[in-house]
Amino acid sequence: MLNMILGFQLWSTNRSNQTEIAADTSGTVEELNRVLRSKNIRLVEELPTDLPKLKVITVKFDESFKPGEMKTLKTPMTMTSILGKSVTKEVQARSEIPHFEMYQFDSVTSKNGVYQFNQAYGKLPLFDVKVELNEQNGEITSYRQAYVEVESGVEQAEQKLIPAQLAVRSLVENYLSEGSIITEVRLGYHGQLYNSQTQPMFPHWRVTIDNGDIYYLQAFNGAVEPPQKGSDLAPFATPDAKSKK
Template sequence: MDWGRAKNVLIYAFLLLNLVLGYQLWNGVREQRDSNLDITSLENNTQRMMDEKQIRVLAKIPTETPELAKIAYRFVDGDQRGKTVDLPAPVDSKLIFSPRELASALKNTLPDIDQYRYDEVASSADVFVLHPLVDGKWPLFKIEMKLLGSNQKIISYQRQAIEISYPEEEKPQRVLSASKALGNLIENFLPEGSVVTEIELGYYGEVFDSDAHLPAAPAWRFMLESGKEYYVQGISGDVISPNTEKTKE
């Protein structure tokens, strides 16, 4: 055996392996940097206002700005918010964190539950809040299905069954970036000492007792540590604070 040649082959193999591992590490860091936009993406005056008002942002600032259209929805069986329906058999509440297993456990009672997403920040120990999904991805905020629990079991639910439609006149538009929406909030709306804990893109739908089709627009939801929430309309940039039920421009 030519040990010199074998040695050279091993050296080249290790060099190639190091190059591959180095590229994977660099690519992973780049993807993480691109997907986790930090507060340096905010404009300088916004960052100064953060310091002056002692506002902290603990949530990741999303970078996505998809093209989304306004939708319409209507309640299928009227407004059923106060009606509680018992499950045929209790379900382990731990399944709420495993969407596939939860859907399997409740498919006979709620066959479309896989079209809902769990909202951890809106939930409590025994009330699990889920929102219907638009296009299977974007949560329709303010429209809720509540799974009610007791002794670590889900025993009943409350549901607002809806039907979503897509008006032909509504064309997809590029949504406002999360950083711009957050900048507007910081400079004009958030009180001193606010802590932003969650930022998510979805749709904002008002709840009215009506059989008519109701409009819903793309919106960024900003949750504060205090429990207060703000929505920034993704097309117009209007700011909505459901706590006061006022729309601000």
């Protein structure tokens, strides 16, 4: 009988919490739509609705990888073979590029025959850790690569994230000009690189605008970094690279 009572209380609490979350989300969506209309700003895709609890991670750049060094592939590949859904993992695993199966294609920063892939932690991209593939005459002939190890044993408590709807609303109200088009909103890890092989990375919402601007919003507190142009990004600004500037 006691187990039944406790079980009912737990069910009631969970149901109440879910109802409150749903109500909060509904209100946030309505407010976002209002500010979007007020500035004539359009979203190309629906915003992510998943809201996992995440923590700060600590990564260590592998010094055996030289991100500034372009390496030639012995056996050229094609993007069709790399991105083909039925063979992606098999092709990547057989690739000459170390750990290539651990990277995700990044359509935002890929352009003009230069294709970029973000290393992933779990299912989330590490926006600052990339493999860059270079195409010539329809084939991938060379690449450069950064790679990190996510350090274990670093105790960090998981925290709730700011919903994408709330992050985008803040961006629209305070940063975006009228008539802007938001082309992508994606959750991942991002950090301010400094002169150390070991770096903290925080969950961020990456928001891409049609004019090429890319905003990073810290997903715990909503802090916004100044926008970067996609063409101006320095995806291989590793500690070594920065220290030489």
